[in-house]
Amino acid sequence: MTDRAALEASLNQLLEPARFKDYGPNGLQVEGRGEVRHLVCGVTASLAFIDAAIAAGADALLVHHGLFWRGQDGRVTGWMKQRLARLLAHDVSLFAYHLPLDAHPTLGNNARLGARLGWTADGRFGEQDLGFTAAIEAVDLEALKAQLRASLGRDVVAVPGDGRPLRRVAWCSGGAQGYFEAAIAAGADAFITGEISEPQAHYARETGVAFIAAGHHATERYGVQGVGERVAQDLGLSWQFIDVDNPA
DSSP, X not given: OEEHHHXXXXXXXXXXXXGOOOSSOOEEEEOOOSEEOEEEEEEEOOHHHHHHHHHTTXXXXXXXXXXXXXXXXOOOOHHHHHHHHHHHHTTOEEEEOSHHHHHOTTTSHHHHHXXXXXXXXXXXXXXXXXXXXXXXXXXOHHHHHHHHHHHHTSOOEEEOOSOOOEEEEEEOOSSOGGGHHHHHHTTOSEEEESOOOHHXXXXXXXXXXXXXEOOHHHHTSSHHHHHHHHHHHHHTOEEEXXXXXXXX
């Protein structure tokens, strides 16, 4: 058992949220009970996740996508009311870390995604150094797609480049399709992220660098597990990860 303040201090020390210019508040977003015994981790603070965590006996939740974002309508109605009502009624704390959870060099989304794929990062790129790069044994695009499908348990969307052997990969989890140009500048033969938008197909065809969208949710499941396990071990908590499926 620990207390909420100690959990918050441990998370902030590990993830250093003050280093990041982010799209919403990082850290404690909803204050619950003071005592924490069981920590439940997930990707997004959806109603389905909150309900599942409460059913699992959570005292505190740790997520990548919290409730509050820059430019959001501040009224507590509809889905926001439902989510907040559940948390407040059950006195459960919500901790959310966005970019800090992407960027951590060993436990974050990108570090853990790379480790899951057997890649050793040798560089960083993009705004706030969120993207990772690695040299890999040369493969073709079909082999890389098969590796991603097997590891992430879902299909991927790929736009071929010029057919070159893929010896250098760059990746950034979630909705980082806007990092494609930075990945190209970093010398990548292929870039992996969660989503694709209209421009990336043209960039791939015109530059020869392959682009793979492997799922926003699918690429962001691993950092919260790494961080949750670490703080739970440090503070003597029980913990679990609950995955609420999302096709995006």
